[in-house]
Amino acid sequence: MLKDSAIMAVLPAKDINRAKDFYRDKLGLESSDAMEEGSLLYKCGNGTSFLVYQTDNAGSAKNTQMGWETDNLESEMEELRGRGVTFEEYDMPGLKTENGVATSDWGKAAWFLDSEGNILNLAQRT
Numbered sequence: 001m002l003k004d005s006a007i008m009a010v011l012p013a014k015d016i017n018r019a020k021d022f023y024r025d026k027l028g029l030e031s032s033d034a035m036e037e038g039s040l041l042y043k044c045g046n047g048t049s050f051l052v053y054q055t056d057n058a059g060s061a062k063n064t065q066m067g068w069e070t071d072n073l074e075s076e077m078e079e080l081r082g083r084g085v086t087f088e089e090y091d092m093p094g095l096k097t098e099n100g101v102a103t104s105d106w107g108k109a110a111w112f113l114d115s116e117g118n119i120l121n122l123a124q125r126t
Helices: 016-026 073-082
Strands: 009-013 039-043 049-054 064-069 103-106 105-114 119-125
Touching: 009 016, 009 064, 009 103, 016 039, 016 049, 073 105
Parallel strands: 009 049, 064 119
Antiparallel strands: 039 049, 103 105, 105 119
């Protein structure tokens, strides 16, 4: 059943055109066919995808909403910083970043906000 089905993340956007610009200009992603008007569909590696849709609820979540797994976190961060992405700094119990990177036994991770206030993540397993 569900364990064999593909997953598609869904992210909210208050301004779909602003979101489209962010994902294209900052992350280098181009939208493929949208499912409906007011939405953008992005295809990523290994058959994964995510949908961005217009709603007034965007930016209200205070947790990671979507992430990418990478083999070279620092390289990805350097490229994204070059495109204007700012990585978040955290200092709380269980999560402390240095230069945007949190390190633990499982690997390294970094977080940034999209144009709509959604919290996105990059992670590299050890």
